[in-house]
Amino acid sequence: MDKINEKIDLLKDDMVSSIQDILRIKSISGEKEGNAPFGKGTADALEYALKLAERLGFKTVNLDNYVGYAEYGEGEEYVAVLGHLDVVPEGDGWNYPPYGAEIHDGNLYARGAMDDKGPTIACLYSLKAIVDAGLTMSKKVRVIFGLDEETGSGKDTEHYLKYEKPPVLGFTPDAEYPIINGEKGITIFNLVKDFKNDYEGETKIQYVKGGDRSNIVPPYAEAGIKADLKGEIIDKCESFCERTGYDLKAEEKDDMVIIKSKGIAAHGSTPHLGKNAIMQLLSFLDELNLGKSDLTDYIAFLNKYIGMETDGESFGIGMEDKVSGKLSFNVGVIDFSRDLGKVILNVRYPVTCKYEDMMTGINDRIANTGIRIENMTHQKSLYYPEDHKLVKILQKVYEDQTGNEPKLLSIGGGTYAKEMPNVVGFGPIFPGEPDVDHQANEFIKVEHIVLNAKIYAHAIYELAR
Structure with missing residues (x-):
């Protein structure tokens, strides 16, 4: 077993517990409340994520409760993981409390478990695993926490790019595997x-x-x-x-x-x-x-x-x-x-x-x-050709970590890849697994939280090394 995966296994319990904590925050993006442009719930979720990042040893920045990020490393260029902490309304028909973050039969149930709080927090632990493994990278890494993805308005990423330059390479853990190189307009x-x-x-x-x-x-x-x-x-x-x-x-x-x-x-x-x-x-x-x-x-x-x-x-x-x-x-x-x-x-x-x-x-x-x-x-629609550097690196990581063919996909879903240059959709839904985004009883398998963290850690390392 390689060093990164070993560290992920050691971090598993803390990672799952942190994901449960943030899932209990009802963070539906909505109307402005005080200093929270998308409502108090989204600001609370961001506060939790940034405090967690600080506890894990990362520098953090909050850009006016529009968006925030955790950062590790030195240099001008950076690699980005771009996730979102806002969720769609829970709706009816749940078997378990939509903000209870309960685990039943190895599945973690909550609104945002798959889309997108669970995978985003897993990426934070992926970065922690790289650091704990003592690996060095030539580029900085940022895990960016958006708060307005589900409304489709792009105000969070627009605010981010007003103050920060875009990444040189990156991915958003808000789609499906293997790699999303095309997104419909x-x-x-x-x-x-x-x-x-x-x-x-x-x-x-x-x-x-x-x-x-x-x-x-x-x-x-x-x-x-x-x-x-x-x-x-x-x-x-x-x-x-x-x-x-x-x-x-x-x-x-x-x-x-x-x-x-x-x-x-x-x-x-x-x-x-x-x-x-x-x-x-x-x-x-x-x-x-x-x-x-x-x-x-x-x-x-x-x-x-x-x-x-x-x-x-x-x-x-x-x-x-x-x-x-x-x-x-x-x-x-x-x-x-x-x-x-x-x-x-x-x-x-x-x-x-x-x-x-x-x-x-x-x-x-x-x-x-x-x-x-x-x-x-x-x-606008988005399309990265199959010989693009970003696509090739993520294909290799996916194949190495899963043993499966890294096919390229085009989707109808819109991810942050449309809003942020040099980014593609990469996981967290595995082939053959149900797409439970926006549905009652949204869940993520605990074993898939761990596997995602391993894949994402290797992806971050390969993109930033």
Whole structure:
């Protein structure tokens, strides 16, 4: 056994305990609170990580609670490990407390266990193992702790690069193995329509709401319908569910019928692995034949051109390439009132395709519908060729430590590699293991925490030596 792996084994108990501690901090990135730009929970998680780094013997820097880092070594150039301490909301359906960090049958359960607190703290211990092994490196190493990755806004990395130069080489432990050398371009935007003309009749949709984030396939959505014949809507809902297999329930509440739709959550980069509660609900609402209005027209539009599709084909943007496959299309959030309808889309286009071509398709589709685009954010696609130095080094480390072929992957998920130069996605999910990011009962195997730490320690050493 080599020196590094020996040191990781000695650090195992302390490493797992520290990961449990930080997982118990509810660090959902949100609104500014005092001196915490992304909320108190994220600032608390950063404070914990920096204190831990100091205890392990590293220099630390906190850049205004936007981002922080632990550093070891000397010199101008540095190698970076870039992880994030913010998490998505926990949602429902957990078998164990989402912030309990409990271990059952060798699995550590918590929001952030895999994405991305667990692997990030493991990297801190990877660096500690290199130091304990007495190995020298020619470059500095930084483990960077981001706090705003899950919103996709990039404010943390933007703040970092305002004060610090980028690394010469690095990786983010926030993807999957072997190596992610391609990432799809990501767009997040609102499709908005004003509801100016109402429809006649006694049955009216009062609201439609669902979803928390654009990058999660929504597991729940509901609509409130004002109606005289409530029993008729409830009966229609039951027969609709029998016919489609969708999980909808209708119940009376005051002067309304509330329609509740349950789906299956999944990451917005792999919407085909989930079941979209919003689109299930709209499919039912479209069958109620409520008459013509701006609201019902918008529902009909969404059903006709999106429906349960997750590749944008009917929307006119069904792009695909050999490197990264099909475009992915997720309706993440809906908010309809009597006056305004808004859906938030998360659309990821293939690595060799062009943003401009996708936007042409979107604009053509919504032309003359009264629907407009608002709050567009865009991250360009990312692609490192297979002969790139960073790719070759990480391939060798992965093969040496696992004995497995270091295949190159392109993904729909967006990592910090898009925000930070000279960085690729590297682990922590092993081939054949379930991707539990953003799902109920998120977990990481304790044995995989240790294996990740060993792989990451060798990666850091090889990149910095």
